[in-house]
Amino acid sequence: MRFLHTADWHLGKKLNGFDLLADQQAILTQIQTIAAREQVDAMVIAGDLYDHHLPSETTVHLLNQTLQTINLDQKLPLLAISGNHDSAPRLATGSPWFENTAFYLHTQLAQAFEPVVLGDTQFFLLPYFEPFAARQYFDDPDLTTIAKAMQAVITKLKTLFLPDKKHVLVAHFFAAGGDIGSSETSLTIGGLDIVPLALLADFDYVALGHLHSKDALHQDRIRYSGAPLKFAVGEASQTKGVWIVDTAPFQAQFVPLHPLRDLRQLNASFETLLTPTFYEQQATDDYLAITLTDDDIIPNLRGRLQTIYPHLLQVRRATGAVQLTQATQAVAQLAPLDLLADYYQALNGTALTAAQQKWAQEQLRTVEKGEK
Amino acid sequence: MRFLHTADWHLGKKLNGFDLLADQQAILTQIQTIAAREQVDAMVIAGDLYDHHLPSETTVHLLNQTLQTINLDQKLPLLAISGNHDSAPRLATGSPWFENTAFYLHTQLAQAFEPVVLGDTQFFLLPYFEPFAARQYFDDPDLTTIAKAMQAVITKLKTLFLPDKKHVLVAHFFAAGGDIGSSETSLTIGGLDIVPLALLADFDYVALGHLHSKDALHQDRIRYSGAPLKFAVGEASQTKGVWIVDTAPFQAQFVPLHPLRDLRQLNASFETLLTPTFYEQQATDDYLAITLTDDDIIPNLRGRLQTIYPHLLQVRRATGAVQLTQATQAVAQLAPLDLLADYYQALNGTALTAAQQKWAQEQLRTVEKGEK
Numbered sequence: 001m002r003f004l005h006t007a008d009w010h011l012g013k014k015l016n017g018f019d020l021l022a023d024q025q026a027i028l029t030q031i032q033t034i035a036a037r038e039q040v041d042a043m044v045i046a047g048d049l050y051d052h053h054l055p056s057e058t059t060v061h062l063l064n065q066t067l068q069t070i071n072l073d074q075k076l077p078l079l080a081i082s083g084n085h086d087s088a089p090r091l092a093t094g095s096p097w098f099e100n101t102a103f104y105l106h107t108q109l110a111q112a113f114e115p116v117v118l119g120d121t122q123f124f125l126l127p128y129f130e131p132f133a134a135r136q137y138f139d140d141p142d143l144t145t146i147a148k149a150m151q152a153v154i155t156k157l158k159t160l161f162l163p164d165k166k167h168v169l170v171a172h173f174f175a176a177g178g179d180i181g182s183s184e185t186s187l188t189i190g191g192l193d194i195v196p197l198a199l200l201a202d203f204d205y206v207a208l209g210h211l212h213s214k215d216a217l218h219q220d221r222i223r224y225s226g227a228p229l230k231f232a233v234g235e236a237s238q239t240k241g242v243w244i245v246d247t248a249p250f251q252a253q254f255v256p257l258h259p260l261r262d263l264r265q266l267n268a269s270f271e272t273l274l275t276p277t278f279y280e281q282q283a284t285d286d287y288l289a290i291t292l293t294d295d296d297i298i299p300n301l302r303g304r305l306q307t308i309y310p311h312l313l314q315v316r317r318a319t320g321a322v323q324l325t326q327a328t329q330a331v332a333q334l335a336p337l338d339l340l341a342d343y344y345q346a347l348n349g350t351a352l353t354a355a356q357q358k359w360a361q362e363q364l365r366t367v368e369k370g371e372k
Numbered sequence: 373m374r375f376l377h378t379a380d381w382h383l384g385k386k387l388n389g390f391d392l393l394a395d396q397q398a399i400l401t402q403i404q405t406i407a408a409r410e411q412v413d414a415m416v417i418a419g420d421l422y423d424h425h426l427p428s429e430t431t432v433h434l435l436n437q438t439l440q441t442i443n444l445d446q447k448l449p450l451l452a453i454s455g456n457h458d459s460a461p462r463l464a465t466g467s468p469w470f471e472n473t474a475f476y477l478h479t480q481l482a483q484a485f486e487p488v489v490l491g492d493t494q495f496f497l498l499p500y501f502e503p504f505a506a507r508q509y510f511d512d513p514d515l516t517t518i519a520k521a522m523q524a525v526i527t528k529l530k531t532l533f534l535p536d537k538k539h540v541l542v543a544h545f546f547a548a549g550g551d552i553g554s555s556e557t558s559l560t561i562g563g564l565d566i567v568p569l570a571l572l573a574d575f576d577y578v579a580l581g582h583l584h585s586k587d588a589l590h591q592d593r594i595r596y597s598g599a600p601l602k603f604a605v606g607e608a609s610q611t612k613g614v615w616i617v618d619t620a621p622f623q624a625q626f627v628p629l630h631p632l633r634d635l636r637q638l639n640a641s642f643e644t645l646l647t648p649t650f651y652e653q654q655a656t657d658d659y660l661a662i663t664l665t666d667d668d669i670i671p672n673l674r675g676r677l678q679t680i681y682p683h684l685l686q687v688r689r690a691t692g693a694v695q696l697t698q699a700t701q702a703v704a705q706l707a708p709l710d711l712l713a714d715y716y717q718a719l720n721g722t723a724l725t726a727a728q729q730k731w732a733q734e735q736l737r738t739v740e741k742g743e744k
Contacts, residue, residue: 053429054426055423057459057460057462058461060461060462061461061464064461064464064465064466067451068468070467077502087429088429089429089430089432089436090432092433092436093432093436093465093466094436094465094466094469094470095466095470096440096444097444097466097470097472097473097475098466098469099470100469100473101469101472103469264455284550342391372487
């Protein structure tokens with residue numbers, strides 16, 4: 001069995017006000033092309049197909065068309081679950097009919113215990129769920145956290161293992177913690193919503209959704225696919241793509257995706273950014289987070305940059321940004337006036353004057369009095 | 373071919389703030405029972421399955437469950453279209469898979485021209501559409517009204533008629549106007565959105581949705597099913613139900629539905645309404661529009677009635693109502709002060725005092741000045 005593992009499509013997502021629909025449309029087409037080229041036997045989508053519980057009509061149309069093309073036109077079996085961004089009842093619409101053409105879309109906890117056998121593999125499709133759903137399903141009031149609930153779920157799933165099949169879990173949660181094989185199985189590790197990796201050790205592969213980086217874990221057999229697109233400036237340096245997973249012999253190969261418009265950080269002076277010899281070398285249509293190396297005040301900064309870089313996400317100042325980072329690290333130790341002084345220094349490159357300090361001190365005192 | 377014709381379920385509708393979900397659930401179960409008892413070969417739903425473009429999760433779940441039971445459990449072919457209350461793209465979710473089990477759900481104009489043949493009948497499923505969709509489909513800028521668009525649609529549908537089949541149109545619009553066979557085919561009759569009946573004369577049956585009364589037309593072969601429940605006080609006297617239609621020999625039989633709670637008008641004095649010997653003979657759980665025959669001021673009127681009649685929709689005064697109706701007829705001719713005086717008289721049964729008239733006159737003068 002060879003399958004493609006993707007997740008976190010977040011259809012309908014907006015990025016700093018930009019509608020990503022065209023980007024998502026393009027990346028979904030690319031995923032379909034990869035599935036065909038790699039001759040996979042199935043596609044796994046590990047949750048968060050939509051970005052909202054109430055996607056727009058256009059977004060609904062995009063997902064409907066995509067799933068129709070993959071399953072009905074490409075004739076590719078589909079194994080999908082709902083994530084925390086999906087509305088389970090809405091996403092479930094039509095799902096009882098889908099199974100006629102090997103499209104399994106699970107949106108309720110109980111469906112995790114109806115494994116799907118395709119080729120040499122038993123797939124367990126565990127949708128995102130809240131602890132109350134597990135308390136209800138297992139009739140156990142003690143399942144107050146996802147970690148506790150997941151222990152009950154995994155225990156039950158293992159009773160369903162067919163011994164002559166490979167066992168693949170498709171799920172949408174936050175997995176972390178000790179390495180597999182360590183004795184650390186404490187459920188309190190790292191927080192209430194975190195599922196310890198050790199719990200997942202008996203699966204041949206765990207196809208996860210939820211975290212947006214493929215490198216969120218460092219495990220051979222438990223992987224996040226990551227989102228197919230960069231959805232935040234913080235993800236600018238990440239490589240996005242899908243996993244092509246073979247069950248026997250086991251192998252997972254990462255295939256990168258190439259977005260319609262990349263999301264990049266750009267550090268330069270204002271003058272450079274507006275120089276044709278510079279920007280003609282740039283993919284100016286990319287989503288850009290620009291860090292200006294200038295210190296000067298520049299009127300209509302954003303508007304002027306947008307004439308050349310239409311998908312400008314943000315503009316920051318290099319000096320301010322650097323010093324702010326330093327300030328953030330120490331912020332817990334600082335008195336309010338020192339914090340203000342540091343902030344001013346970071347933004348302006350000069351210290352508060354004596355008069356400014358006096359004024360700030362008075363204001364702070366007034367605020368403090370008001371609180372008592 | 374024998375089929376059940378229903379429409380205008382309006383799932384998710386609220387009636388004067390009351391959630392109708394339980395009533396709708398019950399009536400849908402009853403429709404399924406009738407379909408089984410009458411041994412129909414198919415069920416036709418002529419639009420407005422939902423009341424809103426964005427139905428709640430609970431409402432989505434109810435429709436999903438209902439359609440699943442009818443088509444997958446009862447194994448009954450389903451022929452459905454979207455109405456003006458439905459979001460076509462949302463309702464379309466899953467529809468390409470439905471046809472595997474003879475569930476045809478058409479939400480786009482183009483799909484009207486893909487007739488469905490079941491038994492001796494060719495069904496044309498024409499969803500609700502706006503004129504712009506027809507202008508686009510026919511590439512004809514002159515189709516500026518539904519009436520004009522419908523002439524193009526019907527003309528094209530007739531070219532698809534299989535001569536050895538019966539021809540049934542399922543549609544969702546406002547049909548009215550001259551009798552069939554009359555020479556009146558003017559498209560301007562009655563307004564831009566009205567489709568003249570003469571256009572529909574060549575079908576063996578037209579299963580309509582949109583108007584909520586089964587008696588909206590007086591035609592043998594063109595019928596509204598009406599809604600399955602009374603959705604307004606003005607519908608209190610209507611009988612709700614479904615049509616059981618046989619194509620050969622043609623016959624349409626109306627089967628009434630029995631709601632969980634009826635919607636009724638009740639005329640009585642306040643004292644009577646609160647007398648046990650009266651209300652113990654009443655289905656007090658019904659949705660009630662009460663007309664009080666009293667003239668007195670009754671403190672906490674609504675609250676006291678609700679202790680006995682929990683689904684109270686409205687309370688009106690008999691005398692006031694009558695006089696208001698008379699006033700309404702003449703309202704165009706009345707000066708503002710006379711209108712106010714009449715309104716006061718209708719509500720209170722006494723005329724404005726001289727002091728009240730003076731105050732009102734001053735207020736009206738202030739308002740009139742403000743306008744200039």
